[in-house]
Amino acid sequence: MADIAQDIPVARQLPPPRSTGVFGWLRANLFNGIGNSILTLICVALLVLIIPPVIRWALINAIWSAPNGAACHGGGACWAFIGEKLRFILFGFFPAGETWRPITVVAIFIAMILAACDRKTWGRRLALLWAVGLIAVFLLMRGGFAGMSEVETRLWSGLPLTLILAVVGMLFGFPLGVLLALGRRSRLPAVRAICVAYIELVRGVPLITVLFMASLMLPLFLPAGMTIDKVLRAQVAFILFAGAYLAEIVRGGLQALPKGQVEAADALGLSYWQRTRLIVLPQALAMVIPPLVNSFISMFKDTSLVLIISLFDLLSCAETALTDPNWQGFYVEAYVFVAVIYWCFCFFMSRYSQVLEREFNRGKRR
């Protein structure tokens, strides 16, 4: 009984302080052993070797304005080249006098994407906003009314073309992928067979050959005089491709969902589509946000493959700008500039996916 007599409640205490200042942090994280200390020193040395030359090239020795290419070859970067070619790299062959149109198009895209970021806005009104936005994009690019000259789709180029192909590809490819994934798990053998055949066929072919076939072979099979717009063909190819790839990712999420969730929904009397919409997809898609965004990022960059059917996306426009005889040899500048633009969009997607993941996992957090 002596044990019980000593059983005095222990007073509640604060946890011991974790941090011990800057030096404590350094010691605990960077120099907590011989191996780690050596690694830290090597990294510091590499940074010292790399960063100063890069800064010197990109900023200190850079030339910001020059009358032509010959005057622009110094020790540093020639940003004058980018300044000179900015309009062409971004908007390509779009008539120079009406650059405000592609600028507006890019602004509309960015506005629509930002509006869709807040999950509270998801709903009918957002869908309507996007529908109106996409129609506006098409009309602005196409023109031919209200004093705007008509611009053929073969002149659509640069960043607007990249954004159109990528965003519309994702927008239509994603629902297609969800339907294919559901179809692949359907109880109806015919539906299942069609979905499996489609996914396996499309995934088995390189995108580049499909683009090629769409542009070279399709016209041979069409009746004489009938043509399908080249941008439309590329767009359809992207959607079909995205659908097949996204389907397999979504299927992964569907398979990871515990069987009990479907049974509980069934037992409550929900119909197949109610169950799918309210119970299955919200959970299955939340589980596969990282691979979905991974796919979106790679699709965004894959749009540069349209070069093969002589459409000029952002990257092709930059490469075309390099062929100007007055401005020779600024490869690094052009590629760095384009890479930064791609990087901004891709990094945004990556960060946003982390925000979404956190929001969807709210329920699992204690």
Next chain:
Amino acid sequence: MSDAKATPAPVGGPVIELQAVHKWYGEFHVLRDINLQVQKGEKVVVCGPSGSGKSTMIRCINRLEEHQQGRIIVAGIELNADLKNIEAIRREVGMVFQQFNLFPHLTVLQNLTLAPIWVRKQPKKEAEETARYYLERVRIPDQADKYPGQLSGGQQQRVAIARSLCMKPEIMLFDEPTSALDPEMIKEVLDVMIGLAEEGMTMVCVTHEMGFARTVADMMVFMDRGEVIERAPPKDFFSSPKSDRTRSFLSQILAH
């Protein structure tokens, strides 16, 4: 039937009826010639060793499993491949699972109102009022806005019971509702179930809680190897089981 409680007398026969039901998993004969009748307001407790087919049987009643021979009639509707019939039966039959199966991406309140809103087409406000009433009934009125993952196992199972009740079912099926719970949480769930029984709900429970069975059951059903071996009111079932298999099962689970 020893149903002397304050429920209306059964009208027009049993509310659940299984006639010569058979089921196979591949070659394995999991249900063999099951005959069972449950009257309105009756409480049936099904027990038996694991693998005896009791879960499969109860899951056939709302077609989570499909039977291959025989007839199952629930609330006057025959279960067959007709999706309309299946959905009609599921609306009238609530089910509570061993693993709770709450929807983790929805709050407790949303879990409770989902089916009434989408299946019963109730206005949201009315569904929420009903939901809060049943949360009160299962004694967790203050957890409505939490997510299931934030609740204890016992609380989750009580939410699951409330979720079924919100559909105002005629029949409640319980498939080992306390088997996944820590011992100290079993009682809080059983108390809710006893309360439900006292109000006259028609219940079919697969459970090993023999104390609960003694308290609420009108009829005990013992299953082994896919067959109904014995069927008796609890008094006779526990004091003088007729079959050897029942006796040996009872001696095992009542040994400690």
